[in-house]
Amino acid sequence: TPSLYVVATPLGNLQDLSPRAAQVLGEVGAIAAEDTRHTQRLLDAQGLRKRLIAVHEHNEQAAAEQVLAVLAGGASVALVSDAGTPAISDPGARAVARVRAAGYAVLAVPGPCAAVAALSVAGFLPGGFRFVGFLPPREAARRARLEMLREDGDNLVFYEAPHRVVECLADLAAVFGSERRVLIARELTKLHEQSAVLALGEAVAWLEADANRRRGEFVLVVEGAPATEPMNAEAERVLALLLAELP
Numbered sequence: 040t041p042s043l044y045v046v047a048t049p050l051g052n053l054q055d056l057s058p059r060a061a062q063v064l065g066e067v068g069a070i071a072a073e074d075t076r077h078t079q080r081l082l083d084a085q086g087l088r089k090r091l092i093a094v095h096e097h098n099e100q101a102a103a104e105q106v107l108a109v110l111a112g113g114a115s116v117a118l119v120s121d122a123g124t125p126a127i128s129d130p131g132a133r134a135v136a137r138v139r140a141a142g143y144a145v146l147a148v149p150g151p152c153a154a155v156a157a158l159s160v161a162g163f164l165p166g167g168f169r170f171v172g173f174l175p176p177r178e179a180a181r182r183a184r185l186e187m188l189r190e191d192g193d194n195l196v197f198y199e200a201p202h203r204v205v206e207c208l209a210d211l212a213a214v215f216g217s218e219r220r221v222l223i224a225r226e227l228t229k230l231h232e233q234s235a236v237l238a239l240g241e242a243v244a245w246l247e248a249d250a251n252r253r254r255g256e257f258v259l260v261v262e263g264a265p266a267t268e269p270m271n272a273e274a275e276r277v278l279a280l281l282l283a284e285l286p
C-alpha cells in the first residue's frame with residue numbers, strides 16, 4: 040500500500056545513510072525534499088534518479104498536495120530534509136500531518152539527528168532532555184527564552200549557527216551561571232568533527248582561542264539544573280520526630 044516514508048539522511052558522512060534508507064529511496068515513486076539540488080547529490084551518490092518534489096517552509100501545503108497526488112496514484116513517497124531527521128528544526132511536519140489526515144500510513148526510517156548525536160557524546164547523566172533547537176536571533180528574546188529554561192533539570196539541546204555561537208554561549212553563561220557544564224559539538228560525523236565539555240564560564244574563551252573552533256555547524260548541550268538543595272540535618276531531624284508521631 041502506498042505510504043509516506045520519513046527518511047533520515049546523513050549529517051555529513053554519507054556512510055551514515057542506512058541500508059534501509061537507501062532501499063526506500065530507491066523504491067518510492069517520488070521524493071519530497073527540502074532542497075532538491077542538495078538531495079540530488081545524495082541520489083547521485085546512490086546512482087538513483089527520482090522525481091523530486093520541493094518541500095520548504097513556504098510551500099508545505101502545496102507540496103503536501105503533490106505528495107498526496109503521488110500516493111493517490113498508488114506509489115509511495117519518501118520525505119527527506121537536507122541533513123538529519125525531517126521535521127526536527129526542519130520542514131516536514133505539516134506535510135506529515137496532511138498525509139495522515141488523508142488516511143495514509145506514515146512510516147519512520149530513522150537515522151542521523153544532530154541533537155541525538157550530540158547527546159550521545161556528551162557524557163551527561165541520562166535523565167530527560169529537552170530539545171530547544173534554534174534560539175531567537177535577537178538578544179532580548181534569546182535571554183527571555185533562556186530564563187524560562189534556567190530551572191529545568193533536563194539536559195537542554197540547542198542548535199546554533201557559527202556566526203552566533205559566541206554570543207549564544209555568552210548568554211548561556213549569563214543566564215545559567217558559569218559553573219554549569221556545556222557540550223560544544225561541531226561538524227558531527229564530518230572531517231573536522233570536534234566536541235568538548237567545558238564549564239559555561241570557559242566556553243567563550245575556548246571558542247575565541249582558535250578560529251577553527253568557531254567554524255561549521257554547532258549543537259550545544261547544557262547540563263540540566265542540579266536538583267534543589269537536599270534537606271538540611273535539622274529539617275530531617277524534625278521530620279523524623281513528626282513522622283514518629285503519626286499513627
Ligand code: SAM
Pocket residue numbers: 050051120122123124125126127128129151152153154197198199200224225226227228229256257258
Ligand atoms: N533535521 C536536522 C537534524 O535532525 O539534526 C537539523 C536541521 S537544522 C536546520 C540544522 C542545524 O542542525 C545546524 O544549524 C546545526 O545546529 C545542527 N547540525 C546539523 N548537522 C550538524 C553537524 N554535522 N554537526 C553539528 N551540528 C549539526
